[in-house]
Amino acid sequence: xxxxxxxxxxxxxxxxxxxxxxxxxxxxxxxxxxxxxxxxxxxxxxxxxxxxxxxxxxxxxxxxxxxxxxxxxxxxxxxxxxxxxxxxxxxxxxxxxxxxxxxxxxxxxxxxxxxxxxxxxxxxxxxxxxxxxxxxxxxxxxxxxxxxxxxxxxxxxxxxxxxxxxxxxxxxxxxxxxxxxxxxxxxxxxxxxxxxxxxxxxxxxxxxxxxxxxxxxxxxxxxxxxxxxxxxxxxxxxxxxxxxxxxxxxxxxxxxxxxxxxxxxxxxxxxxxxxxxxxxxxxxxxxxxxxxxxxxxxxxxxxxxxxxxxxxxxxxxxxxxxxxxxxxxxxxxxxxxxxxxxxxxxxxxxxxxxxxxxxxxxxxxxxxxxxxxxxxxxxxxxxxxxxxxxxxxxxxxxxxxxxxxxxxxxxxxxxxxxxxxxxxxxxxxxxxxxxxxxxxxxxxxxxxxxxxxxxxxxxxxxxxxxxxxxxxxxxxxxxxxxxxxxxxxxxxxxxxxxxxxxxxxxxxxxxxxxxxxxxxxxxxxxxxxxxxxxxxxxxxxxxxxxxxxxxxxxxxxxxxxxxxxxxxxxxxxxxxxxxxxxxxxxxxxxxxxxxxxxxxxxxxxxxxxxxxxxxxxxxxxxxxxxxxxxxxxxxxxxxxxxxxxxxxxxxxxxxxxxxxxxxxxxxxx
Numbered sequence: 110x111x112x113x114x115x116x117x118x119x120x121x122x123x124x125x126x127x128x129x130x131x132x133x134x135x136x137x138x139x140x141x142x143x144x145x146x147x148x149x150x151x152x153x154x155x156x157x158x159x160x161x162x163x164x165x166x167x168x169x170x171x172x173x174x175x176x177x178x179x180x181x182x183x184x185x186x187x188x189x190x191x192x193x194x195x196x197x198x199x200x201x202x203x204x205x206x207x208x209x210x211x212x213x214x215x216x217x218x219x220x221x222x223x224x225x226x227x228x229x230x231x232x233x234x235x236x237x238x239x240x241x242x243x244x245x246x247x248x249x250x251x252x253x254x255x256x257x258x259x260x261x262x263x264x265x266x267x268x269x270x271x272x273x274x275x276x277x278x279x280x281x282x283x284x285x286x287x288x289x290x291x292x293x294x295x296x297x298x299x300x301x302x303x304x305x306x307x308x309x310x311x312x313x314x315x316x317x318x319x320x321x322x323x324x325x326x327x328x329x330x331x332x333x334x335x336x337x338x339x340x341x342x343x344x345x346x347x348x349x350x351x352x353x354x355x356x357x358x359x360x361x362x363x364x365x366x367x368x369x370x371x372x373x374x375x376x377x378x379x380x381x382x383x384x385x386x387x388x389x390x391x392x393x394x395x396x397x398x399x400x401x402x403x404x405x406x407x408x409x410x411x412x413x414x415x416x417x418x419x420x421x422x423x424x425x426x427x428x429x430x431x432x433x434x435x436x437x438x439x440x441x442x443x444x445x446x447x448x449x450x451x452x453x454x455x456x457x458x459x460x461x462x463x464x465x466x467x468x469x470x471x472x473x474x475x476x477x478x479x480x481x482x483x484x485x486x487x488x489x490x491x492x493x494x495x496x497x498x499x500x501x502x503x504x505x506x507x508x509x510x511x512x513x514x515x516x517x518x519x520x521x522x523x524x525x526x527x528x529x530x531x532x533x534x535x536x537x538x539x540x541x542x543x544x545x546x547x548x549x550x551x552x553x554x555x556x557x558x559x560x561x562x563x564x565x566x567x568x569x570x571x572x573x574x575x576x577x578x579x580x581x582x583x584x585x586x587x588x589x590x591x592x593x594x595x596x597x598x599x600x601x602x603x604x605x606x607x608x609x610x611x612x613x614x615x616x617x618x619x620x621x622x623x624x625x626x627x628x629x630x631x632x633x634x635x636x637x638x639x640x641x642x643x644x645x646x647x648x649x650x651x652x653x654x655x656x657x658x659x660x661x662x663x664x665x666x667x668x669x670x671x672x673x674x675x676x677x678x679x680x681x682x683x684x685x686x687x688x689x690x691x692x693x694x695x696x697x698x699x700x701x702x703x704x705x706x707x708x709x710x711x712x713x714x715x716x717x718x719x720x721x722x723x724x725x726x727x728x729x730x731x732x733x734x735x736x737x738x739x740x741x742x743x744x745x746x747x748x749x750x751x752x753x754x755x756x757x758x759x760x761x762x763x764x765x766x767x768x769x770x771x772x773x774x775x776x777x778x
Contacts, residue, residue, distance in 0.1 A: 144263035144429070148242075153234035156264075160246045163226040167218065168254055170543035170647065172370060172690065173502070175251040176315030177216025178223075182248040183311070183424070184212060185241075187298065188280045190428015192269030192435060193240035196223060198442040198769070199274075199557045201564060208557065209277035214318070214499030217550030220442075222247055227441050228528045228537070235530060240441035241266040245425050255314060257372030258414040260422065267435025270444060284321050284387045288396040291389060304423065306393060306402040307416035312364040312386075313376035318499065319351035319360045322386050326351060338391055340383040347386075358498035359699075362386060377407035440527075473592035473755060477571075482563035485593075489572060492555040493579045496547065501699060504580035505644030506545025507552075511577040512640070512753065513541060514570075516627065517609045519757025521598030521764060522569035525552060527771040528603075538606035543647070549771075551576055556770050569770035570595035574754050581750075584643055586701030589747035591754060596764020599773060613650045613716040617725040620718060633752065635722060635731040636745035641693040641715075642705035648680035648689045651715050655680060667720055669712035676715075691715060703743075706736035 149156040168174045185195035188206055195212065197205040206212060223243050230238045242264045253259045282294050295305040325336040326348050335344050347362055354360045363369035364386050365376050376390075380403050385391045393399045406413035436445050478485040497503045514524035517535055524541065526534040535541060536549075552572050559567045571593045582588045611620050624634040654665040655677050664673050676691055683689045692698035693715050694705045708714060709723040709732055722728045735742035765774050 144265040144426070146261055146263055148264035149234075149238060153230065153237045155233055156230065156238055156242075157246065159229050159233060160226050160243060161250050163229060164222055164247050164250045165254065166542060167222040167225065167546075168251060171218045171546065173216060173315075174218045174222055174546075175255045175372075177219035178244075178248050178251050179311055180315065181215055181219040182244055183308070184215065184277075184281060185244065186424050186427045188277055189269055189271060190430065191241055191245060191266060191425055192428065192430045193223075193244055193438070193441060194269040194272040196220065196240055196244070196441040197272035197444065198553060199561070201561060203272070204274040205272040206274055206277050207272070208554070209274035211277055211281050211283075213495055216500065216547065217503075218546030220550055221546030222251075223441055224527065225537075231439070232528075232530055236437060236439065239266055239268045239435070239437045241268050241429070241435075243441075249421075252372055255370060255372045258418050260418040262425070265431065267430040267432070268438045268441075269430050269435055270446075282389070284317070284389050285324070286389060288389075288392040288399065291392070292398065298427070300420070300423070302398050303402055303416060304420040306399050306406070307413065307420045308424070309390070309393060310374070310376055310406060310413055310417055312390060313368070313372055313374070314365065314370060316361045316363050316369070317386055318358065319347075319354035319362070320358060322347070322362075322388070323351050323354055325388060325391075336391070338383060338395070339385075343384050359501035361501065364390075374406050374410040374413045377403050377413065381407055473594040473758070475590055475592055477593035478563075478567060482559065482566045484562055485559065485567055485571075486575065488558050488562060489555050489575045490579050492558060493551065493576050493583065496551045496554065497580060497583055500547045502545060502644075503547045503551055504584045504701075505640075506548035507573075507577050507580050508640055509644065510544050510548040511573055512637070513544065513610060514573060515753050515756045517606050518598055518600060519759065520570055520574060520595060520754055521757070521759045522552075522573055522595075522767070522770060523598040523601035525549065525569055525573070525770040526601035526773065532601070533603040534601040535603055535606050536601070538603035540606060540610055540612075541603075552770055560768070565766060565768065568595050568597045568764070568766045570597050570758070570764075572770070578750070581701055584699065584701040587743035587747045589751055592751075594760065596759040596761070597767045597770075598759050598764055599775075611718065613646070613718050614653070615718060617718075617721040617728065620721075621727065627756065629749070629752070631727050632731055632745060633749040635728050635735070636742065636749045637753070638719070638722065639703070639705055639735065639742055639746055641719060642697070642701055642703070643694065643699060645690045645692050645698070646715055648676075648683035648691070651676070651691075651717070652680050652683055654717060654720075665720070667712055667724075668714075672713050693719075703735050703739040706732050706742065710736055 164174070164178075181195060182191075185191060185193060185206075188194065195206045195215075197207060199205040199208045207215070223240060226243050226247060227238070227240060230243070245266065246262050246264070249260060249262050282291055286294070291305065292302055295301075300308075325339055326344060327334055329336045335348075343366065350362055351360050365379060366384060366386075367379060368375045379385060380390060380394045383391075385394065394403050406416070438445055493503075510524060511520075514520060514522060514535075517523065524535050524544075526536060528534045528537045536544070552569060555572045555576060556567075556569060559572070571591075574591050574595065575593070578589060578591045609623075611623055615623075621631055621634065624631075629637075654668055655673060656663055658665040664677075668676075672695065679691055680689050694708060695713055695715075696708060697704045705719075709719060714720040714723065723732050735745070768774055
């Protein structure tokens, strides 16, 4: 079951739900202590407010967060219980759940929202709130935010001490399972048929990749290529969408094509209309054990909400850890015992290594890791390919993270550092709140794989630079050489961000001055802006052009009327639903090409700063050139990216090779 939707979380019916639950692995558990709604009333009274504010900000910036977090919660609970074991990162001695095959497509933004909440909570009430409670609370809040039912979340879970990839595969359902297999799977974990059907309703939000359902489109059987149970018009559209899914595995479709961003009962209505996407979805309508429930939930949303709330309450208690069985982690991706013993074990070893290292600053080279980590480029490329395939927004997100990193303190991976009790890092500056969690997750995954192969060798800064180039190329953009040998920075402060990054509403004079101050020409600035050929912007970034252009003219007359009309509909409620967004390139949003510049000439530029490029006499000739000559744009972009990638790099004593990308090696750094 592809739980790419938003699961509401957790009331706990202690009366209706037996206290001797079976764990994810099967054996009976001892009686569970009673979790309570006010568990943190005295020890962390702002817990719920902090989580709610964090998820509101994250969902507003990244509308996929709700579906991603719901799926993350389900995948966590079903394996070893609701114990945040899924948040643990792999290391030299253990491959964690997070890196099991079924979990590779989990949303980086879901991991990021938990990290952000944990960071804030540690600043407010350190060592008190578990990561598993944060995930449960955040899931419920996000479900409610997108229209789902509100329910109480009982608290007091502890974080698990085990996370192993090998436990995952047998403990999660698959989209191609038969209904007999699905029912048997859920029953083995103590869930009824009715509860399984209600949980499947989480598919009312989120999406699935083409590889999950193309068997229904092209290879249904030897005589009938397309599943006759699928609506012909849906099948026709999906065939176009997924025509090249083998070459482009990032292609995907909404699980609910009617109201994909709203948590409602439309998923069940779609099943009756033959609009179910997955084989397992369609099976719900065909099987006599599940069809009556589909019929009920399709016509009675309240019945679905009631059933969903009840099963989420039950799920949220599954295999919870309390007492000596768990801990409150200091950081959600690391066990405390590993964290606390790390420095005592690693620092003496590192000291001995440092004695043998020459601290001479060297030039960057393309083959810097040829002898010390020969598989570096292959590992990064494979990680990038898997991540982009699973989360198509990764390319645009990573390119933006790379740029935001380089323009503040240089290309030193300072943007990757997590805030702590003593420092608010760049990552938590206001302008960086909307950075893609999938971009951070990509670097984490690549770093983990590299540390397993060649520990202590490859910098996070080099990983980010290489990954950004690979993703540009994967999206159709130019290949360019990435020279390697950067060190990771020793400073990351949110206070240094503002003023070093361009804003969408800046004048062309101020943008040119900002880039010039950093050593970039007008031509290089215009070429770098071409990165807007992929990605999207939130309505708040451009609604002044739609509704408040001037006192006499509400809409910017230079915006194409049809685009303006469409954007007004899209952004009509942006003040109450600030997740609304639009593609920067409305013609070919997922392809890195020169259509962005062609759009500017047609009045299809989204941001004020985009439109300014075609108006200003210093930049318009370059827009004209790049719009008609893609090779010229690619050449200029490659040159500018090579220049950006060596901006204020750190080498020698000025940097380090971090052991993990979100923390300095030194505690005092």
